[in-house]
Amino acid sequence: MKIDPNSNADLSAQIAKSIRDAIISGDLIVDQRLPSEAELSDQFDVSRPTVREALKRLAAQSLIRTQRGATGGAFVNKLSFEEAYPQQITTSTLLLSMNAVSFETACEARYTLERSCAPLSALRRTADHLATMRAEIHRQSQPGLTDEAFCASDVAFHRALVDGAGNPVLSYQLAGAVEAMQPLMNMITFSARDRAKIIELHTALADALEANNATGVDTALAGLESYTTNLAKSVMEKRKNKA
Amino acid sequence: MKIDPNSNADLSAQIAKSIRDAIISGDLIVDQRLPSEAELSDQFDVSRPTVREALKRLAAQSLIRTQRGATGGAFVNKLSFEEAYPQQITTSTLLLSMNAVSFETACEARYTLERSCAPLSALRRTADHLATMRAEIHRQSQPGLTDEAFCASDVAFHRALVDGAGNPVLSYQLAGAVEAMQPLMNMITFSARDRAKIIELHTALADALEANNATGVDTALAGLESYTTNLAKSVMEKRKNKA
DNA sequence: GCCATTTAAATGCCAGACAATTAAATAACT
DNA sequence: AGTTATTTAATTGTCTGGCATTTAAATGGC
Incomplete structure (x- = not known):
């Protein structure tokens, strides 16, 4: 996945949109685990804080939930x-x-x-x-x-x-x-x-x-x-x- | 303003809620400028990245917009x-x-x-x-x-x-x-x-x-x-x- | 008086580190 | 063997410090 660094939108907004689209289109399904923040950093070629900002945006819309710990991570949330x-x-x-x-x-x-x-x-x-x-x-x-x-x-x-x-x-x-x-x-x-x-x-x-x-x-x-x-x-x- | 670090909620979520409540209650009015990220860090006694995560949460709900530059900052957005x-x-x-x-x-x-x-x-x-x-x-x-x-x-x-x-x-x-x-x-x-x-x-x-x-x-x-x-x-x- | 330059303030982004949490793997003990 | 305690590894949560970029205002030169 690649992100356009010359867009006028924030990187975190672009990443959030990319993931959001994947959820809406069904590429990511409910309860599916997203890659870890470190992996997302690599995939999108941005730093971890930027990935985190993107994830917080999604969390604010209840599209994902996060869990700490060994088997933790961000999961597609079943929007109720x-x-x-x-x-x-x-x-x-x-x-x-x-x-x-x-x-x-x-x-x-x-x-x-x-x-x-x-x-x-x-x-x-x-x-x-x-x-x-x-x-x-x-x-x-x-x-x-x-x-x-x-x-x-x-x-x-x-x-x-x-x-x-x-x-x-x-x-x-x-x-x-x-x-x-x-x-x-x-x-x-x-x-x-x-x-x-x-x-x-x-x-x-x-x-x-x-x-x-x-x-x-x-x-x-x-x-x-x-x-x-x-x-x-x-x-x-x-x-x-x-x- | 103080935030409870022992709550089970993320600091960024608590800060976002605090600001969101201020907007809903009318303490912060449309087009009003929020304190800078550095000032918010001081006020809430957290680091800047944490403040930023909170702001991104609010931005995801279109409650604020941000502007770069000398007179920039986060502004309460008129939700249209x-x-x-x-x-x-x-x-x-x-x-x-x-x-x-x-x-x-x-x-x-x-x-x-x-x-x-x-x-x-x-x-x-x-x-x-x-x-x-x-x-x-x-x-x-x-x-x-x-x-x-x-x-x-x-x-x-x-x-x-x-x-x-x-x-x-x-x-x-x-x-x-x-x-x-x-x-x-x-x-x-x-x-x-x-x-x-x-x-x-x-x-x-x-x-x-x-x-x-x-x-x-x-x-x-x-x-x-x-x-x-x-x-x-x-x-x-x-x-x-x-x- | 107008234009170019500098400056300062703010957000955007990054690197690296440590703390806290959690589950699984391992070890110790009965 | 089975159960409990300990260690380990993975992951998110948070912090520090820094640099890049953008923008408006202040400054200076003409």
């Missing part, structure tokens, strides 16, 4: 949904906060995606999913709950709804949209009356889901979306007037 | 949708290939998400989106087209549909679902008759979109999903019989 979740959420969160995405746009995306899961979830949700949702509703009605905890519970509730569709790909894609909204939601402080309204809609949603009533679920979600949007609008309005 | 797309697609592709996700499951997720965009797109699509879709349909009907090119055009067509919803967050989330399907779609070689059928459905979809007919778009998408699923099923069946 569990591992991919946090990265997806981090990226989505930063995208929202760094690109001045309006609350409305983010909210629309989130509820659009979530409503698409509703029919499947109404069909396939297990008792487990329902139990989780009921438990979260109960938590949300506790008086002493902080706004952060309320929002976290809200996220857990909606994730149970999405997971109810029984499609891991769908759950993964939705995770980013739902979780990344949390910081934005936290900016809206909920009054007791607002919470009661949200809990009421959550209950309606759970009831419809329990009855396998897809239309009911969709209606409840639409209600949540418009209520949330209006709430945000009024909060923003108040803040603007104060300032 | 354009930058996040490829990562999202790589991750989604690997998740599908490494986790034995069935074609059916992936296909269901993809069309479920895409159908959720249909109403918005029927409402908001511009002439530009329509033109792209018509152009891709035209390309798809060229006789000499390879299967790969046909699939690539298919992806472009569907991305135009999604982009028509005019919501960047939605487009981003959908990119992974749509693009990650391409390698799976490539495994199904399309006969001329299959292509004609797909083009027919694409045309119906574009027509409905042009008429702002949300229901028509949804019907066409549902048709595409069932046709694709059945096609895949029969292809798999044939392969099993051969073997």
Whole structure:
């Protein structure tokens, strides 16, 4: 393997790309051991620190894992949904906060995606999913709950709804949209009356889901979306007037 | 800043996490310059190579960019949708290939998400989106087209549909679902008759979109999903019989 | 005042070394 | 023979120190 030292990209970036491509193309398969750092240095004709930088890049994307010791080394990592979740959420969160995405746009995306899961979830949700949702509703009605905890519970509730569709790909894609909204939601402080309204809609949603009533679920979600949007609008309005 | 040398995690991973948290929390803002590698070495009380490994981890996630020269250094990167797309697609592709996700499951997720965009797109699509879709349909009907090119055009067509919803967050989330399907779609070689059928459905979809007919778009998408699923099923069946 | 040169600061890269970890090979002991 | 303790070898983790390269700003010459 050879690397172009005249490219404008870092050597470590080129090496990382080379290995990444090998993983994506299937030349390197899951759990396969990569050559040792010393061997990679020879193959790519670079120093060990440079190889290490390349490997760290791959590790940051969970594409490899490393093990020390005699039989250690870098191994192609089986990328699991569990591992991919946090990265997806981090990226989505930063995208929202760094690109001045309006609350409305983010909210629309989130509820659009979530409503698409509703029919499947109404069909396939297990008792487990329902139990989780009921438990979260109960938590949300506790008086002493902080706004952060309320929002976290809200996220857990909606994730149970999405997971109810029984499609891991769908759950993964939705995770980013739902979780990344949390910081934005936290900016809206909920009054007791607002919470009661949200809990009421959550209950309606759970009831419809329990009855396998897809239309009911969709209606409840639409209600949540418009209520949330209006709430945000009024909060923003108040803040603007104060300032 | 101090790092725990007795943790089981690598120093570079801990440092990367520390800086990443600072970015997420807003302590470090976009375009802000991080301390130089030498300064970071001092602050975290580690060597420069270790700091560099940490920075490469962050660079792999597009959280920072580096610049050489007198006024150079590492800067907090404004994560753009354009930058996040490829990562999202790589991750989604690997998740599908490494986790034995069935074609059916992936296909269901993809069309479920895409159908959720249909109403918005029927409402908001511009002439530009329509033109792209018509152009891709035209390309798809060229006789000499390879299967790969046909699939690539298919992806472009569907991305135009999604982009028509005019919501960047939605487009981003959908990119992974749509693009990650391409390698799976490539495994199904399309006969001329299959292509004609797909083009027919694409045309119906574009027509409905042009008429702002949300229901028509949804019907066409549902048709595409069932046709694709059945096609895949029969292809798999044939392969099993051969073997 | 403008252009060429120098300088300084920073990242990019390398060589060599040592520490820590781990599994396997070996030796010692029962 | 079998089990346990020790040694050994391979590998990653980390450090030191250095040089090359790039870039913008400071300096100097015209």
